[in-house]
Amino acid sequence: MATVNENYLKLKAGYLFPEIARRVNAFAAANPKAPIIKLGIGDVTEPLPEACRRAMIQAVEEMGDRNTFKGYGPEQGYGWLREKIAHHDFQARGCDIEPDEIFISDGSKCDTGNILDIFGKNNKIAVTDPVYPVYVDTNVMAGHTGEANDQGEYGGLVYLPISADNHFTAQIPSEAVDLIYLCFPNNPTGATATKxxxxxxxxxxxxxxxxxxxxxxxxxxxxxASLPHSIYEIEGARDCAIEFRSFSKNAGFTGTRCAFTVVPKTLTAQASDGSKVELWKLWNRRQSTKFNGVSYIVQRGAEAVYSDAGQEQIKALVSFYLENARIIREQLTAAGIQVYGGVNAPYVWVKTPDNLSSWDFFDKLLQTCHVVGTPGSGFGAAGEGYFRISAFNSRANVEEAMKRITGQFTVGNRE
Amino acid sequence: MATVNENYLKLKAGYLFPEIARRVNAFAAANPKAPIIKLGIGDVTEPLPEACRRAMIQAVEEMGDRNTFKGYGPEQGYGWLREKIAHHDFQARGCDIEPDEIFISDGSKCDTGNILDIFGKNNKIAVTDPVYPVYVDTNVMAGHTGEANDQGEYGGLVYLPISADNHFTAQIPSEAVDLIYLCFPNNPTGATATKxxxxxxxxxxxxxxxxxxxxxxxxxxxxxASLPHSIYEIEGARDCAIEFRSFSKNAGFTGTRCAFTVVPKTLTAQASDGSKVELWKLWNRRQSTKFNGVSYIVQRGAEAVYSDAGQEQIKALVSFYLENARIIREQLTAAGIQVYGGVNAPYVWVKTPDNLSSWDFFDKLLQTCHVVGTPGSGFGAAGEGYFRISAFNSRANVEEAMKRITGQFTVGNRE
Structure with a gap:
């Protein structure tokens, strides 16, 4: 008699983004002519950098010649990519990270979920609220929580509110916790963490x-320039932090798939006999056994991000989205809506006008403006009354969406 | 105080293939001029089919235009790929499998490990012996086993020997088991299963x-032609089987990365209250939460496998490797070595000559012939005294390797 992992049955219906897709699809089916603009899911819209495309085409061509054909690569990623990452993203910023501490993967979403594999069952887990839902849901699946309450908070997790009240910082808890998820620049609030x-x-x-x-x-x-890009810019972080990075948002790889996770060799956690176990060894073993590396073609695309042309092209991409964020911030502010974030992050965190609930604002925005955003409550109880607007879209769509929203919501125009 | 998953500490040192790589690297470092031929790891060597390369180059080019750019795709894979798989691989063989029962992934290794996420902790697990090590190691990591004994057998697992004694079939156990791993055509023995x-x-x-x-x-x-390609060719399998498939070996995708898993919607397992839970829903939730889909570029490459040109090209690839297998079988047989498999599979399962242990034969083959194979004992206790030779290599390398081995091991030539 095969049995299921019953922890899955504790999960609230539908992961946030599928639920949004469901509502949008239903609206689109009922209103096939409505020109919907999606500023919901944090998905990039602009072309992949030319340097990455060139490198991938060359890699595909190498696959056509048995002398340059690539079969299984190292599960941890190719050395040439790990070296460029270590140099550009860490050593150049004064972080003491070696290439073999970098594990290439097909996505940070996967890694932030899979990392729990190597930890024990009785760790006390802390997450911010609001939070990227994957952190919570993967802990539910792993049996690290109790049931959810009506606000969607799971028993056993420690929630650290980040809100306007505490200037969107994750307050250090008074109790002892063992595993702490921090995301800065923050998804969804767009807040940052100082050194x-x-x-x-x-x-x-x-x-x-x-x-x-x-x-x-x-x-x-x-x-x-004063903000840290990596936690390893902080002294001592090598002894207590795993860092997740991705090519999704800087280089537009959301559909191409490449990311990496840094596990310093100095990092340990405890076994029940009190001995210290190196986490690098466990993660290396996990990846060797349960993963087969990222496509050679894609890794060559990621490597090209570090070429001179690639660096210039991703800078242009990031600037483009940040300009979108500026437009969103300024237009909404002018309409009398309170906004946060969007300066060091591609997300603008909006206080819903007229005390609307997050999902009511979602539905209203969809129905009256045909604009899709993300309800703050989908990120956690403390996100209720907030709404995330993503800067990932074309300039024309962002401007059009802002025109519609300000037309609808500017004080005086409101119903 | 963060704690580790101590189940990892039960794992025997080194997953099989990293251990082989370690010994080969050590030998190569000590003997830099030795012309090593690798018939060990089951990795393809011939170029990726042209149809796949063309499709991937076109996909990379689409990524360069914002009108055809692809961001996040469905976590389950694109519909156009799932439809082609359902049609060609299943419906055309009389299997009642729908596109939305197919989940595209970046590898069968990942999927056969990850599938355990959705099952309970108390299932009785059966594996064959010898067995693909990932099935066992992922159960160890998940805490489904006790410690290993000296033969590498883990407490709590039910081992089903497949050997010459039972004509390489997996004998049905007398006791009740809940989850059963079967692999046919078999890795490592090359054996097959009849309907x-x-x-x-x-x-x-x-x-x-x-x-x-x-x-x-x-x-x-x-x-x-009488052998089943899918378990769904068997009536009733929709109610009791999950199938893992890959583009790695038929289309040479080991470095390109694409696979898929079939979870029929009719499949259920039990919750503790006795209710039946649909496994499709759990797997769909797992993939939505812990995975972000396979690279669009790679999925287009996989789709091209199903074009007329792609079908012709993969047939040629498979025939090429099967001809290698024939050469290996015939040469070794002529040298008086007993072989199995290699007719419906790319692996030849060799009885080690002179009663050598699997690892002794490995070392001897490496040192005297500079040929790398895989020790049968690395696949389980019942693999001791056997050795896997892979047909994945160039014709010239296979012929040269056979020349060296038969020269060394033909009865009369043996030391």
């Missing part, structure tokens, strides 16, 4: 022998 | 409410 804030977390983690999962998927959008 | 044999397993699984994990990664190598 001082991260240093406080590193100090906390080291004194509690806790591990920080640092999601830096949006680091390319940092415009403020 | 009658699979029907007996389907009957067993249905009467015990067990689930069969059927790994059909090598189905393209079947030359005997």
């Amino acid at each position: 001082e804030h991260l240093a406080a977390w590193v100090n906390y983690a080291r004194s509690h022998n806790a591990i920080i999962f640092f999601d830096a998927a949006y680091e390319a959008f940092i415009t403020d | 009658e044999h699979l029907a007996a397993w389907v009957n067993y699984a249905r009467s015990h409410n067990a689930i069969i994990f059927f790994d059909a990664a090598y189905e393209a190598f079947i030359t005997d």
